[in-house]
Amino acid sequence: MxxxxxxxxxxxxxxxxxxxxxxxxxxxxxxxxxxxxxxxxxxxxxxxxxxxxxxxxxxxxxxxxxxxxxxxxxxxxxxxxxxxxxxxxxxxxxxxxxxxxxxxxxxxxxxxxxxxxxxxxxxxxxxxxxxxxxxxxxxxxxxxxxxxxxxxxxxxxxxxxxxxxxxxxxxxxFALPALFLVLLAPRFTSRQWVIALGSAITASLLLTLNGLNNAAIPTAAALGCLCFYLVKPGEKAGAERNA
Amino acid sequence: MHDSLWLAVVAIAVGTFSMRFLPMLWMQRHLDKHDGQDAIDVMPQWLSLLGPMMIAAMFGGSLVPNSVNLTGWAATACGVLVTLLVWRRTLSLGLPVLAGVFAYGAVFIAFR
Structure with a gap:
């Protein structure tokens, strides 16, 4: 019971x-x-x-x-x-x-x-x-x-x-990209996030298309982080981190 | 499989498990040391950024269709659009994925 x-x-x-x-x-x-x-x-x-x-x-x-x-x-x-x-x-x-x-x-x-x-x-x-x-x-x-x-x-x-x-x-x-999209969609909350996430998505897509599947995830994610900092240099994004 | 091959499988399994578990344990202990503070504020900012960026990178890579041709890309575009539209209406997890897969499949079958 x-x-x-x-x-x-x-x-x-x-x-x-x-x-x-x-x-x-x-x-x-x-x-x-x-x-x-x-x-x-x-x-x-x-x-x-x-x-x-x-x-x-x-x-x-x-x-x-x-x-x-x-x-x-x-x-x-x-x-x-x-x-x-x-x-x-x-x-x-x-x-x-x-x-x-x-x-x-x-x-x-x-x-x-x-x-x-x-x-x-x-x-x-x-x-x-x-x-x-x-x-x-x-x-x-x-x-x-x-x-x-x-x-x-x-x-x-x-x-x-x-x-x-x-x-x-x-x-x-296709269930996998659809799932990732649903998980990501709520995070597009500001210009900074749109540019950073968009860069990571595009970079990963291009690397995968060129056969660099294994390098795609870490490289694209690092690029996305870099873009996040470059869009608003010197400004903390603490308020947006939990978006 | 001979013994050395089994050994290799076990080494990879233990190594992969360690990479999944030990950093988790390390961060839990790091957070415990800062007991009383908001855990998110204790985490390095780059680390809390890296999570969503990893998901974005997985999304980008998974967008490449099995068949890299016009039909595959048209099905992908349609699947993405329908997933987004259903997500905006329902704000749920399962239904948008299901609708996206159906849309992808419908376009793929119609134009193949």
Missing amino acids: ISDAAYPHRSAWLAGVREALPLLGGYIPVAISFGLIAIQAGFSAWETIAISTLVYAGASQFLFVGMVAAGAPLWLVVIMTLLINARHVVYGPNLAPWLTPSRWWPWLAHGLTDQVFALALTRFPQLPANERVGWFTGAMLLAWFSWIGGTALGAFAGAELMSRWPLLGEVLP
């Missing part, structure tokens, strides 16, 4: 699951592709699923499989994959002001992917403190399980799925 005190936690957990649903549109098709590619590179289905469960970082998993299949030295594979994931170091500190004391955060940090971070950074300030752990648990577990499930689907039936419904792989990934 569930006590009354458990309900707020449970509803927060479910709210996290509900609000992370749009992530599935981006995660599952990419995870299916990963499962398929890993099988083609010579990994077994269970090895492929283990990689998605333990590493849980899309771009670096593709790089890992590609480099291993190409016969690259393992020390180089480890360094390159960790370099790609280095952008994650700024996610935790950004969320820290809203983290309530809980022994679960160290375990939950495994699920701090790009998309979960973006969602949490927007939602945490709006959530009551006692609901944040529950909300994050729900969102993080849904995203993690969808990544593992998508990988399994790709590993066991990827080739057939892709040939039967090729449009799904084309259309569903």
